[in-house]
Amino acid sequence: MAEDRGTPLVELEDISISFGGIKAVDHVSLDLYPGEVVGLLGHNGAGKSTLIKCLSGAYQMDSGEIRIRGDKVEINNPRDARSHNIETIYQTLALADNLDAASNLFLGREITTPLGLVDDATMEAETRKIMGRLNPNFRKFSSPVSALSGGQRQSVAITRAVYFNAKILIMDEPTAALGPQETQMVAELIQELKREGLGIFLIDHDVHQVKMLCDRAAVMKNGKLVGVVDVDAVSTDDILAMIIAGKKPEHLTA
Amino acid sequence: MADTTNSAIDAPKKRSLLETLEVDTRLLGMIGAFVILCIAFNVLTDGRFLTPRNIFNLTIQTVSVAIMATGMVFVIVTRHIDLSVGSLLATCSAFMAMLQTAWLPGIFGIDLGSPFVAPIAIVLGLALGAAIGAFHGWLVGYLTIPAFIVTLGGLLVWRNAAWYLTRGQTIGPLDQNFALFGGTNGTLGETWSWIIGFVAAGAALIILFLSRRNKIAHEFPVKPVWAELSLSAIVVSAILGFVAVLNAYQIPTRRLERMFEARGEVMPEGYSVGYGLPISVVLLILVAIAMSVVASRTRFGRYIFATGGNPDAADLSGINTRLLTVKIFALMGFLCALSAVVASARLTFHSNDIGTLDELRVIAAAVIGGTALSGGIGTIYGAILGALIMQSLQSGMAMVGVDAPFQNIVVGSVLVIAVLIDIIYRKRLGAG
Known part of the structure; x- marks a missing residue:
């Protein structure tokens, strides 16, 4: 295949x-x-x-x-x-809490004026534009991100990856800190990114979520790869067995 | 309880006067504290505190600590500390004094009085300060020794390096041109002070206008016009008022007579002229502007605050935080050398105890000015205002006649209380 x-x-x-x-x-x-x-x-x-x-x-x-x-x-x-073009969204949300959304989005890749100064106005305008597409409810552009909810912070992190044309996206438990609605938002975002041809590695603890969002699942135990399976070919119990026992189910090894 | 709920709901609709003006409430609180302090001392000294003469002296006494405090903001924002600034100042001062009085005349044959002495001494002094600072930064950033230890060691090393350079002697008098950076020996006079005042006021108005136009261009919300105008009026009157006060301090008649005698002229009867802006104060203003621009408008400044807010996030965003540490400490060292120029020029000689305990004044100025030791938060103007408050407190108490031990007890207590107020203020802000 x-x-x-x-x-x-x-x-x-x-x-x-x-x-x-x-x-x-x-x-x-x-x-x-x-x-x-x-x-x-x-x-x-x-x-x-x-x-x-x-x-x-x-x-x-x-x-x-x-x-x-x-x-x-x-x-x-x-x-x-x-x-x-590898972008990472970390479990710990690698955001500088004391800076606003735009500063975080462009951190390390600031837009500058011809004089070499940071162009905050343009960066905020760009942030408003892309946020309007990905999370239209986002309003707190001028507050430091420490004032944002978990979902809002996650959307800043995802927006950062999307804005810079990520081709390979790494998401480390992107929904761990989110409520059901915000999780749904992230799930829709992942489907959208898939359609655009991105490859995504999704690290997660939630087997159901992996079955729902992923095409394949790779299971690791004690530093070793237990196996990679097609999520449609296995049940959640099969995956759980791989995680716990560290062995591929018998009907798949054949 | 009901009260807080109401205000929370009303807040977005009905904006208070302060919010409309978009004035930093913290800054306003500090200015308020400063004004109360000045008025209190003025009453206690029967009006001697707020005279042009005393204000002139206060500003030139503040410059050295204030220059270093702007650099300390960056150091503390990135969660480091620099305990060596006073000693580093002494080493740079000793180095420049020896250049002027011994090395340049002795080795290079450039005698004291040559126009080249001051520029060469200053450039080499600044380079030395930046190099020592960079070395500290390398120890902290690349060898990962805590900044507290590196600069605690530096405190001893550089204090005694200065001692060794001068054999513990007072070195002076320093070059005439060098002494211009000291304050009373180098002022711009009334005319030039007014010109600079008007240029600064004009520049401030242009900046306010441009930033408003920029916001409109991006369709961001702007303040109402009346708010913009009253803010402009406050800024302009503050600048021109400051110049007027410094111009009002008249050069003493005896001193003027000597100046005329030196030129071989006789002073006309009743002749009088004001000091105007001291060059050292102009220097501080330039440093403040440059450092503020660095803090808020450059990548370097952005990375400093990002690193202070979340070092891991900064690292993962591709910021070279080690090199950043070197740059921050190099800048701190450079500013120490600049302060050394001002401090030794003010005395017109280098003394062995120059800059003693300055590290504590500088750190206190930055912290009173709202720089958080936990990192990520701090402003340049806050640190300068902090230095001014410290200096006012010190010299105000001296004028009132408070005993020396009590002066230090008060200054120490004020530092602790200022930080306590800051913690309470931030908690309120976080909760509300």
Whole structure:
């Protein structure tokens, strides 16, 4: 099946990283195609966040190879990742609480005037424009993001990724802090991004959510990849069994 | 209970006067405290506190600490601290004094009195300050030694480096042109002060107008015209009023006579002239403007505040926070050297104890001015106002005749109380 979809957007091959003798990620290989959402599941400490941080540039892997559209790439820091159109939405919401939405959206990539000064007015106008498309209810443009609700903060983070033409999106529990309505909003956003041909890695604890939002699910345990399954071919119980027992269900291994 | 609910609902519709003017309430509170302080001292000293003479002296005494306080804002905003600023000032001052009196004449044959002495000494002094600051920043940013430790070590190292450079002696007199940055020895006179005052007032009006036009162009909400006009009126009268006060302080007759004698002339009967703006105060104003622009309008400033607000977020956004630390401390060192110019020029010599305890005054000025030690929050104008409040308190108490130990006890207590008020203010703001 993989062959007729052409070159994968991302190929993680044989990735390993250890911290102080503990293998956090142990020879894991995983790929992602355009327009696809791959869920990453596992217990806390299973290594899913660590694996994905090698792709986002937050960590440097000890061994292994990352290929984007078939080409080997070096990702040593978040700037490298951004230059490959990889955007990350972190579990901890990497926002500077004391700055407003526009400053956060453009953090590290500010629009400047010809004099080299930060052009706040233009950035706020751009923020208003894209927010109008993604979250029309958003109003608090001039308050620091510490004054925003969880959902509003999440929409700032997602808007940041979308604005800068992400091709590969990494979402680390994007709905963990959200109410049902806001979760629905994020789910719709993910469908929209899929249609636009983005590849999305979605880290989540919620098996139901993964079945609903993702095309494939990759399960990790103790730093190792248990298996990758098509979500439509398995039940939530099968996935749970993989997470807990660390073994692929028998009817799939055949 | 019912009260708070009502006001919360009404707030968006009925905006208060302050909200319409878009004035920072914190700044207003500080100005209010400052005004009350001045009036109180004025009453206690039978009107001697608010004379042009005393205001002139207050401003030139504030400059050195205020310049360093603007840099301390950046340091504290990024969750660091710099305890070495007073010592660094002393090293830069000693270095520049030795250049002027010993090294330039002795090694390069440029004698005291040559027009090259002051520029060379100042440029090299500023470079030394920036280099030492950058070194501190490298230790903090790249070697990850806590800034508290690096600069605590620096406090001892640079204080005694200054001592070693001068063998503990007082070095002076300094170059005539160098002394222009000290205050009384370098003022612009009435005419130039008025010209600068009017240019500054004009520039302020243009900036207010441009920012309004920019907002309209992007269809953002703007203040009503009357609010804009009254704000302009306040700004213009503040600038021109300040110039008028400094111009009103007359150069003493004896001093004028000596100035005429030096030129080989005789002073006309009844001749009188005001000091005008001291060059050191102009320097502080330029530093304040430059630092404010850096803080709010440059990427460097944006990254400083982002790093202070959430260091991880800044890192993940691709900001090189280590290099940023080096730059911040280099800037701090540069400003210490600039303060060293002002401080030693004011004395017209370098003394071994110059800048002693300045680190505490500078940190206190920044903190009283609303810089949060937890990072991410702070303003340049707040720090300068903080320095002015500290200096007013100190010299006001001296004028009233408060004993020296009590002066320091009061200043110390004010620092603690100011931070307490700030904490309460922020809690209220967060809750409301």
